[in-house]
Amino acid sequence: VDPRDAKLSMAHFFVAFTALALGGLMGLLQTLVRSGKFELPFGIGYYQVLTVHGVLMGLVLTTFFIMGFQYAAVSRTAGTHSNAARRTGWIGFWLMTIGTLMSATMVLLNEATVLYTFYAPLQAHWIFYLGLTFVVIGSWIDGAAQIMTYAKWRKNNPGQPSPLLSFMAVINTVMWIVATLGVAATVLFQLLPWSLGLVETVDVLVSRTLFWYFGHPLVYFWLLPAYMCWYAIIPKIIGGKIFSDSLARLSFILFLLFSIPVGFHHQLTEPGIDPVWKFIQVILTFMVVIPSLMTAFSLFATFERYGRSKGATGLFGWLKVLPWNDARFIVPFIGMVSFIPAGAGGIINASNQMDQVVHNTIWVTGHFHLTAATSVVLTFFGISYWLVPHLTGRKLTKAMNKLGIIQAWVWFIGMAFMSGAMHFQGLLGGPRRSSFSTYGNSQQALEWIPYQIAQAVGGTILFLGIILVLIIFINLAFFAPKGEEEFPVGEAENLSEKAPMVFENWKLWLGITAALILFAYTVPFIDIIQNAPPGSKGFKTW
Numbered sequence: 001v002d003p004r005d006a007k008l009s010m011a012h013f014f015v016a017f018t019a020l021a022l023g024g025l026m027g028l029l030q031t032l033v034r035s036g037k038f039e040l041p042f043g044i045g046y047y048q049v050l051t052v053h054g055v056l057m058g059l060v061l062t063t064f065f066i067m068g069f070q071y072a073a074v075s076r077t078a079g080t081h082s083n084a085a086r087r088t089g090w091i092g093f094w095l096m097t098i099g100t101l102m103s104a105t106m107v108l109l110n111e112a113t114v115l116y117t118f119y120a121p122l123q124a125h126w127i128f129y130l131g132l133t134f135v136v137i138g139s140w141i142d143g144a145a146q147i148m149t150y151a152k153w154r155k156n157n158p159g160q161p162s163p164l165l166s167f168m169a170v171i172n173t174v175m176w177i178v179a180t181l182g183v184a185a186t187v188l189f190q191l192l193p194w195s196l197g198l199v200e201t202v203d204v205l206v207s208r209t210l211f212w213y214f215g216h217p218l219v220y221f222w223l224l225p226a227y228m229c230w231y232a233i234i235p236k237i238i239g240g241k242i243f244s245d246s247l248a249r250l251s252f253i254l255f256l257l258f259s260i261p262v263g264f265h266h267q268l269t270e271p272g273i274d275p276v277w278k279f280i281q282v283i284l285t286f287m288v289v290i291p292s293l294m295t296a297f298s299l300f301a302t303f304e305r306y307g308r309s310k311g312a313t314g315l316f317g318w319l320k321v322l323p324w325n326d327a328r329f330i331v332p333f334i335g336m337v338s339f340i341p342a343g344a345g346g347i348i349n350a351s352n353q354m355d356q357v358v359h360n361t362i363w364v365t366g367h368f369h370l371t372a373a374t375s376v377v378l379t380f381f382g383i384s385y386w387l388v389p390h391l392t393g394r395k396l397t398k399a400m401n402k403l404g405i406i407q408a409w410v411w412f413i414g415m416a417f418m419s420g421a422m423h424f425q426g427l428l429g430g431p432r433r434s435s436f437s438t439y440g441n442s443q444q445a446l447e448w449i450p451y452q453i454a455q456a457v458g459g460t461i462l463f464l465g466i467i468l469v470l471i472i473f474i475n476l477a478f479f480a481p482k483g484e485e486e487f488p489v490g491e492a493e494n495l496s497e498k499a500p501m502v503f504e505n506w507k508l509w510l511g512i513t514a515a516l517i518l519f520a521y522t523v524p525f526i527d528i529i530q531n532a533p534p535g536s537k538g539f540k541t542w
């Protein structure tokens with residue numbers, strides 16, 4: 001990656017890892033409070049800490065890491081960004097950073113204790129919403145830099161399929177832009193005017209529906225960079241090949257099509273939405289599971305074919321020949337293995353009847369700590385172990401490689417305690433997003449306490465994991481010996497088989513995406529607005 005592009009990627013990573021440090025500390029405090037053995041000092045509220053944690057980890061760490069990684073991946077595979085694209089990237093980065101500072105200040109001042117989902121009826125200071133607007137618009141501009149370089153590559157190479165990693169980065173950026181339209185709408189038309197006192201009431205159901213239109217593709221926006229690493233980078237690290245370039249592209253296109261029209265699966269228990277439309281969106285949710293199953297198939301195939309080429313025999317003989325001492329492989333691999341139970345949990349959530357049992361329990365928190373905070377985040381850590389030294393002109397030393405592997409195991413053990421206990425407590429009805437309470441010493445609440453203590457143990461181990469990853473990051477950014485670290489990019493197994501050009505037909509894919517969104521949302525939206533109480537001018541009073 002050109003040093004000028006490297007600088008912009010690193011700027012993103014500094015913000016991302018600062019968010020990890022602060023957000024991680026808040027996570028530790030939360031688990032301690034919920035154990036019942038610790039109280040927050042200086043009158044700091046539990047929900048304030050929860051908001052800082054969710055916003056920093058779920059929104060800031062992820063968005064900045066992803067944009068920094070994708071910007072580097074496009075530069076590496078489609079060529080150095082032009083000056084205009086780089087300038088666009090910097091403008092986007094600064095807008096996002098200013099927006100983050102505005103929103104974070106309001107959260108720290110306890111003026112925006114609205115959780116990371118920030119939909120009505122919780123209300124924040126208008127500066128929080130304005131900051132969010134900056135973050136969203138900044139991310140569009142930042143993403144535009146990647147699209148510009150991809151478009152330039154396409155122009156210079158007519159009739160050729162674009163480099164796989166660039167194609168994947170652009171799909172994720174396009175999905176993000178389409179998804180953030182929903183959150184931009186609720187912020188601009190509902191939450192900002194409401195917080196400024198320009199309107200007295202807002203329709204809570206509209207606000208939640210627009211949020212979840214964005215909220216579900218948000219989780220795939222986190223996931224797809226991890227898939228970029230699993231599909232296109234891990235094969236090179238292990239010395240194998242990408243099983244199929246076309247299969248990888250198809251799975252990304254399926255994510256673009258099916259990630260968005262599924263938001264109702266977060267609202268299955270919500271009154272005011274016709275069950276028929278919930279049912280339709282549940283079916284569409286099961287469609288979006290398919291590209292993940294394709295990914296699992298493709299990864300097993302990559303590993304197995306590499307193993308067989310090394311003479312491995314038997315059903316799982318290939319496992320023995322994988323590079324177990326290489327942090328660049330093992331750290332994301334632990335993420336992949338965790339994604340098997342994590343994905344199964346998602347399928348449980350998506351099943352209407354079973355969701356009635358787990359919805360709003362801490363099971364859901366357990367689910368996203370396995371998906372986002374284990375599979376995705378461990379993959380991000382694994383990426384940074386080679387990408388940061390690559391960008392700073394340094395080397396991943398043996399000592400840091402070893403520390404990276406230890407870090408991943410510490411993370412895995414901490415998460416097994418924390419997320420495992422959350423899943424079990426959720427099945428016993430333990431609510432999510434609640435501070436410690438014995439609910440008047442009720443029998444049921446007393447049963448939850450051992451699980452809450454297990455979560456505090458897990459949270460403490462995880463905090464140790466955060467300290468380790470920060471040590472590695474700072475070392476790789478500033479102190480590791482100078483040298484060259486590879487940016488690994490895999491090759492497809494069958495080079496003669498070019499990916500069909502229809503995959504790059506954006507009019508087609510964006511057209512189908514729009515049609516699916518209109519199909520899934522138009523009628524229920526009209527229903528929601530029409531069913532608003534009479535006299536409220538379309539706005540339900542709350």
Ligand code: HAS
Pocket residue numbers: 117219220222223265266285288289292293295296299300336337339340342343344345346347349350351355358359360364367368371372376
């Ligand atoms: Fe989810 C709630 C359904 C995936 C994140 N999810 C959440 C929330 C978050 C989140 C943050 O339908 C909470 C939001 C809130 O605050 O309220 N989720 C799903 C489904 C999937 C899914 C169907 N979720 C994710 C991912 C996330 C994420 C990914 C973040 C990155 N989720 C739900 C539903 C809810 C929900 C409901 C609402 C619940 C409620 O009631 O509120 C699917 O995409 C999962 C598909 C995954 C698979 C696994 C494939 C496995 C692979 C690994 C292969 C491994 C290898 C290694 C090769 C089918 C690819 C092998 C080696 C060996 C040695 C074995």
